[in-house]
Amino acid sequence: MAKKLKITLAKSTIGAVPKNKAIVESMGLRKVGKTVILPDNDATRGQIRLVNHMLKVEEIEEN
Numbered sequence: 001m002a003k004k005l006k007i008t009l010a011k012s013t014i015g016a017v018p019k020n021k022a023i024v025e026s027m028g029l030r031k032v033g034k035t036v037i038l039p040d041n042d043a044t045r046g047q048i049r050l051v052n053h054m055l056k057v058e059e060i061e062e063n
Helices: 018-026 042-050
Strands: 002-009 035-039 055-062
Touching: 002 042, 018 042
Parallel strands: none
Antiparallel strands: 002 035, 002 055
C-alpha cells in the first residue's frame, strides 16, 4: 500500500508571489476547490511546505 496525498486548492493564487503561483500550477491545481492526488514523497512534501497557506492536505491509503 502506497501513501498518497489528497491536495485541494483552498485559497486563490491572485496576489500570490509568481514562484508560488508556478508551484501550485505545477501540482495540477488551476482553480479554487480543485483536488489532485499525488504520491507522498519528498518532492511533493517540499512543494506543499512552500505553499501550505493555500492548500488543504489529507493523507490517504491507496491499494
